[in-house]
Amino acid sequence: MQALLSYDQSPPLSAPLRFFLTAPLFLVLAGALGVLEGEALFASRWTPAALAATHLVTAGFMLQIMVGALIQILPVLAGANLARPRLIAGIVHPGLALGALALALGFLQSAPGWLHAAGVLLGGSLTVFIGAAGLAIFRVPSTSPSIRGLKLSVIGLAVTVASGLFMLLALAGGWAVPLMPLADLHAAWGLGGWAGILLAAVAYVVVPMFQLTPGYPAKPAWRFPLLLMAALLLWSLAWAVSAEALQRLAQAALAVGGLLFVGQTMKLQAARRRARPDSTFRYWQGALYASLLALLMLLASAVHPPLAGVPAWMGVFGVLILLAGLSAFIIGMLYKIVPFLLWLHLQPLARPGKPVPPMNKLLADKDGLGQWRLYLAALLLAVAAAIRPDWLAVPAGLCLMATAGWLWWNLAAGTRNYRRARLTAVSA
Amino acid sequence: MTIREFMSDDHRHCDDLFALAEQAAADGSLTRARSSFGNFQMAMLRHFLGEEQTLFPAFEERTGMRMGPTQVMRMEHEQMRELMVAAVDALAQDDAESFLGQLETLLIMMQQHNMKEENVLYPMCDQQLAAEQDSLIERLQGDLQTA
Numbered sequence: 001m002q003a004l005l006s007y008d009q010s011p012p013l014s015a016p017l018r019f020f021l022t023a024p025l026f027l028v029l030a031g032a033l034g035v036l037e038g039e040a041l042f043a044s045r046w047t048p049a050a051l052a053a054t055h056l057v058t059a060g061f062m063l064q065i066m067v068g069a070l071i072q073i074l075p076v077l078a079g080a081n082l083a084r085p086r087l088i089a090g091i092v093h094p095g096l097a098l099g100a101l102a103l104a105l106g107f108l109q110s111a112p113g114w115l116h117a118a119g120v121l122l123g124g125s126l127t128v129f130i131g132a133a134g135l136a137i138f139r140v141p142s143t144s145p146s147i148r149g150l151k152l153s154v155i156g157l158a159v160t161v162a163s164g165l166f167m168l169l170a171l172a173g174g175w176a177v178p179l180m181p182l183a184d185l186h187a188a189w190g191l192g193g194w195a196g197i198l199l200a201a202v203a204y205v206v207v208p209m210f211q212l213t214p215g216y217p218a219k220p221a222w223r224f225p226l227l228l229m230a231a232l233l234l235w236s237l238a239w240a241v242s243a244e245a246l247q248r249l250a251q252a253a254l255a256v257g258g259l260l261f262v263g264q265t266m267k268l269q270a271a272r273r274r275a276r277p278d279s280t281f282r283y284w285q286g287a288l289y290a291s292l293l294a295l296l297m298l299l300a301s302a303v304h305p306p307l308a309g310v311p312a313w314m315g316v317f318g319v320l321i322l323l324a325g326l327s328a329f330i331i332g333m334l335y336k337i338v339p340f341l342l343w344l345h346l347q348p349l350a351r352p353g354k355p356v357p358p359m360n361k362l363l364a365d366k367d368g369l370g371q372w373r374l375y376l377a378a379l380l381l382a383v384a385a386a387i388r389p390d391w392l393a394v395p396a397g398l399c400l401m402a403t404a405g406w407l408w409w410n411l412a413a414g415t416r417n418y419r420r421a422r423l424t425a426v427s428a
Numbered sequence: 429m430t431i432r433e434f435m436s437d438d439h440r441h442c443d444d445l446f447a448l449a450e451q452a453a454a455d456g457s458l459t460r461a462r463s464s465f466g467n468f469q470m471a472m473l474r475h476f477l478g479e480e481q482t483l484f485p486a487f488e489e490r491t492g493m494r495m496g497p498t499q500v501m502r503m504e505h506e507q508m509r510e511l512m513v514a515a516v517d518a519l520a521q522d523d524a525e526s527f528l529g530q531l532e533t534l535l536i537m538m539q540q541h542n543m544k545e546e547n548v549l550y551p552m553c554d555q556q557l558a559a560e561q562d563s564l565i566e567r568l569q570g571d572l573q574t575a
Contacts, residue, residue: 076543077547078547079544079547079548143551144547205543209539209540210535210536210539212443212446212447212535273443273444273451274450275447275450275451275453275455276528278532336536340536340537340540343533344537347507350507350510355510355514358511358529358530358532359529359532360528360532360533361529365532
């Protein structure tokens with residue numbers, strides 16, 4: 001009832017937008033790291049450059065956008081109103097942005113001071129976010145697979161943050177604890193439990209909605225988040241008792257679960273009734289194929305672990321799952337969410353006979369399509385760079401910087417068009 | 429059948445008509461786009477009418493909430509009516525690009541609106557109006573058939 005009474009209270013535009021406008025800059029920084037530290041970046045997952053780049057993409061880019069988007073869509077998706085969205089965004093946004101920077105610097109320079117600062121900033125801001133989002137979403141009954149998915153993803157984020165903070169303290173304090181198995185677990189919770197389940201929860205709603213496809217079949221949709229959660233709990237158990245076979249089983253289950261979701265989404269997209277492939281569709285199509293490959297790699301290395309030691313295996317996997325998969329899903333979403341939000345917030349200024357500009361005049365889809373093509377080039381170069389970093393890390397890094405900069409430019413231009421339309425409407 | 433099921437089915441029906449109109453314009457057939465969009469617009473207006481004249485008043489009567497969610501839904505209906513008028517204007521000027529742009533905005537507006545109705549308002553209606561559910565659906569059926 002509470003939610004129903006106030007569900008028109010859409011958060012102020014700045015609450016989600018501030019996250020969207022800073023996030024692409026972290027992708028630019030990740031590209032810059034490829035240019036400056038290319039060979040080290042692809043030499044191993046554990047080099048300072050690789051850790052820094054990974055977290056620029058995950059904590060700097062992906063997490064920022066997912067948090068900003070959740071602040072916006074929780075009320076629409078679940079009827080769950082975040083209390084005081086402006087305040088929450090005002091606390092969480094700077095904490096996340098500065099925290100992700102400090103984290104990257106801490107890894108790069110192996111500097112305990114920066115790592116501590118990252119721990120305080122990320123830990124503090126994410127605790128506020130998890131608290132606020134949890135409070136809003138757990139009050140709502142799970143009447144749809146999407147709502148259940150949102151709840152589980154918030155739990156996934158909490159485990160990711162807790163395990164990440166523990167490792168930061170261990171790293172900064174030089175504790176003698178084996179971090180690699182825990183880092184795998186942290187990555188599994190972050191990518192599977194948080195990003196993966198959240199992606200599914202959102203996809204259940206937006207794929208049929210934006211593409212006019214049939215809906216996700218109900219039973220698998222209800223079960224998919226639970227399957228991922230079960231696999232992650234199994235993985236955690238395996239970590240706690242150091243049972244390698246159990247860990248491989250959990251990894252395989254996670255991969256199979258992901259593959260089922262990707263397969264289902266591809267099937268739905270093939271039945272779409274919309275006429276034109278727009279930038280959102282292109283991004284999702286690319287992301288689905290990349291995720292398919294990445295999940296097959298994850299499955300293969302669960303069945304046959306020595307594969308993970310093959311040179312370039314982890315580099316290719318990382319590029320596929322992080323940049324070509326999850327980040328691409330996210331960018332595809334941005335190209336729908338941002339112009340719609342800009343349009344929506346202009347609506348109150350519309351007067352009879354003086355409509356506000358439509359979405360495509362605020363952010364033209366052809367700009368998104370152009371940026372996608374360059375993104376695709378950056379992805380291909382980055383996969384190749386994982387194999388031959390000495391030749392290709394620099395062009396891959398430059399290309400990623402360019403396409404991420406272009407993404408930022410598109411979003412900023414949309415915002416400028418919004419401001420101009422606002423001024424015109426107010427002064428008219 | 430619940431109010432939620434009945435009205436959600438009509439949302440899907442409108443989606444189908446929308447897809448036909450968009451497809452026609454993307455194929456470059458503005459004549460076909462005009463007639464398909466006309467069908468879509470008609471179905472939408474009937475749906476709005478059913479809600480504004482039958483469902484919402486019943487909900488408001490029962491709950492006493494006149495300025496609450498139904499008010500927001502009415503406002504969004506108004507925005508969609510305007511978007512449809514803008515789309516018709518674009519078609520009248522043979523401007524396929526602008527027509528498709530209006531459709532994009534309309535689609536998202538429509539889908540997020542439907543989502544709120546299907547996930548929040550209709551379930552509330554089913555709960556609050558359980559006693560008169562059958563007669564309401566019958567009246568809504570009438571609204572959707574004759575404008």
